[in-house]
Amino acid sequence: xxxxxxxxxxxxxxxxxxxxxxxxxxxxxxxxxxxxxxxxxxxx
Amino acid sequence: xxxxxxxxxxxxxxxxxxxxxxxxxxxxxxxxxxxxxxxxxxxxxxxxxxxxxxxxxxxxxxxxxxxxxxxxxxxxxxxxxxxxxxxxxxxxxxxxxxxxxxxxxxxxxxxxxxxxxxxxxxxxxxxxxxxxxxxxxxxxxxxxxxxxxxxxxxxxxxxxxxxxxxxxxxxxxxxxxxxxxxxxxxxxxxxxxxxxxxxxxxxxxxxxxxxxxxxx
Amino acid sequence: xxxxxxxxxxxxxxxxxxxxxxxxxxxxxxxxxxxxxxxxxxxxxxxxxxxxxxxxxxxxxxxxxxxxxxxxxxxxxxxxxxxxxxxxxxxxxxxxxxxxxxxxxxxxxxxxxxxxxxxxxxxxxxxxxxxxxxxxxxxxxxxxxxxxxxxxxxxxxxxxxxxxxxxxxxxxxxxxxxxxxxxxxxxxxxxxxxxxxxxxxxxxxxxxxxxxxxxxxxxxxxxxxxxxx
Amino acid sequence: xxxxxxxxxxxxxxxxxxxxxxxxxxxxxxxxxxxxxxxxxxxxxxxxxxxxxxxxxxxxxxxxxxxxxxxxxxxxxxxxxxxxxxxxxxxxxxxxxxxxxxxxxxxxxxxxxxxxxxxxxxxxxxxxxxxxxxxxxxxxxxxxxxxxxxxxxxxxxxxxxxxxxxxxxxxxxxxxxxxxxxxxxxxxxxxxxxxxxxxxxxxxxxxxxxxxxxxxxxxxxxxxxxxxxxxxxxxxxxxxxxxxxxxx
Numbered sequence: 153x154x155x156x157x158x159x160x161x162x163x164x165x166x167x168x169x170x171x172x173x174x175x176x177x178x179x180x181x182x183x184x185x186x187x188x189x190x191x192x193x194x195x196x
Numbered sequence: 197x198x199x200x201x202x203x204x205x206x207x208x209x210x211x212x213x214x215x216x217x218x219x220x221x222x223x224x225x226x227x228x229x230x231x232x233x234x235x236x237x238x239x240x241x242x243x244x245x246x247x248x249x250x251x252x253x254x255x256x257x258x259x260x261x262x263x264x265x266x267x268x269x270x271x272x273x274x275x276x277x278x279x280x281x282x283x284x285x286x287x288x289x290x291x292x293x294x295x296x297x298x299x300x301x302x303x304x305x306x307x308x309x310x311x312x313x314x315x316x317x318x319x320x321x322x323x324x325x326x327x328x329x330x331x332x333x334x335x336x337x338x339x340x341x342x343x344x345x346x347x348x349x350x351x352x353x354x355x356x357x358x359x360x361x362x363x364x365x366x367x368x369x370x371x372x373x374x375x376x377x378x379x380x381x382x383x384x385x386x387x388x389x390x391x392x393x394x395x396x397x398x399x400x401x402x403x404x405x406x407x408x409x410x411x412x
Numbered sequence: 413x414x415x416x417x418x419x420x421x422x423x424x425x426x427x428x429x430x431x432x433x434x435x436x437x438x439x440x441x442x443x444x445x446x447x448x449x450x451x452x453x454x455x456x457x458x459x460x461x462x463x464x465x466x467x468x469x470x471x472x473x474x475x476x477x478x479x480x481x482x483x484x485x486x487x488x489x490x491x492x493x494x495x496x497x498x499x500x501x502x503x504x505x506x507x508x509x510x511x512x513x514x515x516x517x518x519x520x521x522x523x524x525x526x527x528x529x530x531x532x533x534x535x536x537x538x539x540x541x542x543x544x545x546x547x548x549x550x551x552x553x554x555x556x557x558x559x560x561x562x563x564x565x566x567x568x569x570x571x572x573x574x575x576x577x578x579x580x581x582x583x584x585x586x587x588x589x590x591x592x593x594x595x596x597x598x599x600x601x602x603x604x605x606x607x608x609x610x611x612x613x614x615x616x617x618x619x620x621x622x623x624x625x626x627x628x629x630x631x632x633x634x635x636x637x638x639x640x641x
Numbered sequence: 642x643x644x645x646x647x648x649x650x651x652x653x654x655x656x657x658x659x660x661x662x663x664x665x666x667x668x669x670x671x672x673x674x675x676x677x678x679x680x681x682x683x684x685x686x687x688x689x690x691x692x693x694x695x696x697x698x699x700x701x702x703x704x705x706x707x708x709x710x711x712x713x714x715x716x717x718x719x720x721x722x723x724x725x726x727x728x729x730x731x732x733x734x735x736x737x738x739x740x741x742x743x744x745x746x747x748x749x750x751x752x753x754x755x756x757x758x759x760x761x762x763x764x765x766x767x768x769x770x771x772x773x774x775x776x777x778x779x780x781x782x783x784x785x786x787x788x789x790x791x792x793x794x795x796x797x798x799x800x801x802x803x804x805x806x807x808x809x810x811x812x813x814x815x816x817x818x819x820x821x822x823x824x825x826x827x828x829x830x831x832x833x834x835x836x837x838x839x840x841x842x843x844x845x846x847x848x849x850x851x852x853x854x855x856x857x858x859x860x861x862x863x864x865x866x867x868x869x870x871x872x873x874x875x876x877x878x879x880x881x882x883x884x885x886x887x888x889x
Contacts, residue, residue, distance in 0.1 A: 181652035219883035275503030283494030289434040405887035590813040
């Protein structure tokens with residue numbers, strides 16, 4: 153596979169950023185939901 | 197809440213940079229009253245006046261001014277309210293005459309109202325041609341008051357109006373306030389000069405830590 | 413309602429321009445700055461053919477840099493002594509304020525641009541003649557109208573609380589990108605630089621006119637809520 | 642610590658877990674298929690593999706700004722100004738700016754392979770870059786503080802002005818680029834004919850990224866809801882403190 157370096161870089165960056173954002177969002181969601189009472193969570 | 201009360205706040209909360217400047221204010225002011233608002237610095241006097249003028253959102257409790265519910269719409273009340281804040285709202289590079297004429301044009305006041313307001317505040321004649329930036333604090337205050345007088349507002353909100361004025365200037369302000377109240381306006385004055393303001397006011401309200409304490 | 417809007421607009425425009433005549437900020441500070449920028453371009457590019465070729469772009473770049481200063485100045489006048497709050501408290505129609513301030517900014521920009529174009533002719537040995545002048549004048553009028561509306565609109569937002577001044581370039585630069593592109597292309601046609609004919613400039617002026625119309629209308633609708641606290 | 646009950650930890654609900662699962666499956670295939678199981682393209686060779694990632698990211702970036710624009714309009718037009726619209730607009734813009742950055746990155750890497758340069762003033766890429774800066778400005782305006790309502794009011798105006806701006810920029814950039822050369826033969830957004838497993842992978846990518854976008858926006862919107870709630874409780878606490886202060 154020629155240009156392998158570039159292609160791996162694109163996949164690495166894109167999936168890396170996505171996974172990073174997902175983990176960050178989940179952790180942020182968990183931390184916040186501990187400090188907020190249930191009544192303030194419209195989705196529950 | 198009597199029908200014609202001009203201001204009616206019940207447990208109103210207003211926040212300034214995250215700090216509850218008004219922490220549950222309950223206050224009712226009737227037409228033609230001259231209410232003295234006193235209290236230590238930082239008690240929320242200026243914030244209360246700005247909230248009444250619709251400049252700041254009231255985020256809790258209820259707040260009605262001249263029949264408008266400020267929590268829903270705080271812009272339509274402004275045409276009928278006049279606020280003299282710490283700042284004069286003037287343009288330093290312009291002369292007194294130009295400032296007063298600008299303000300009377302944008303609020304739709306007539307030329308006679310403009311000239312009479314300037315005479316009343318003793319800023320007409322030669323003084324009128326001087327630039328506001330060259331004036332003393334008292335003269336600037338008088339010019340700001342003239343710009344307020346031409347507004348013919350139904351509710352006057354004055355924040356430390358006497359500050360920086362000489363005795364003659366203060367008498368003139370008291371006369372204007374009494375006259376405005378006599379002609380149907382309602383006035384709320386926030387002031388530290390208690391004895392002078394007390395002769396002027398029909399009622400005194402003290403504001404401590406963002407709430408109205410007692411009012412006689 | 414619109415009668416009082418135009419009365420307010422005239423009063424605000426007259427007030428702004430009179431303050432400018434008295435304080436001379438544009439003529440004593442912004443104009444020398446933009447002239448200096450033109451000279452610095454000449455130092456940077458130091459090749460007469462290149463300079464002549466890109467003169468159109470340089471004039472509009474210098475105008476954009478000056479636009480930030482003019483917008484900051486025009487709203488500093490309002491917020492210095494709380495005049496903007498007083499205007500809001502008096503329930504003055506925001507559309508009138510928007511039109512008035514835009515017109516004042518429009519006039520100041522025109523003064524600035526005329527000096528810059530003279531500098532371009534002198535410094536970059538650019539020549540404009542015949543139909544080129546007609547194209548140039550129309551392009552300048554449309555582009556300046558667009559810049560004045562957009563500058564007043566986003567300037568209104570950043571005039572509010574502190575710490576908002578740095579927001580103005582971030583918000584304004586992307587918005588004025590089309591004006592920079594179109595005005596430069598139209599000006600290059602007017603200068604006939606790089607073999608471009610005058611006729612090719614007119615479509616660009618069309619886009620500039622659309623830009624000015626779109627942001628004139630957008631500004632009228634949204635200026636009121638942008639200056640709100 | 643808040644004494645009231647928290648039976649629900651995290652922001653997940655059955656619906657978002659379903660989105661999440663679908664996204665994992667689809668993106669899993671894009672990762673494997675895109676790199677290994679799909680053949681080279683007749684014209685581009687291996688460079689087409691970048692397309693399986695670049696096209697969906699670009700699609701999400703533009704979708705995000707449409708959602709922000711629509712949500713801002715809904716907030717503004719809606720009578721009750723329900724704050725949910727503002728949060729969706731904000732969450733969508735946050736996700737959109739990130740995906741826009743990745744679009745520009747993957748687009749320029751693709752360009753490096755096929756055109757030999759990292760950046761070409763292709764109308765689409767230029768408009769994308771412009772949008773990227775515009776929405777960074779939008780996020781800066783969202784960060785100006787004040788109550789949720791003030792934030793919503795300011796941001797919805799800026800979002801709608803940004804939407805107003807897009808056609809103007811795109812049109813002037815297309816006119817500008819047409820001066821220089823015909824639109825490039827292989828523009829980055831998949832004008833290439835694809836079929837079979839290649840097309841499947843591409844569609845899988847678009848689907849996967851779309852459900853991922855839905856997952857991200859609903860989660861970030863809930864996080865924003867909790868942040869707003871925390872701000873309101875902070876004000877309540879400050880108010881009660883001031884009440885005590887007055888008594889003493």
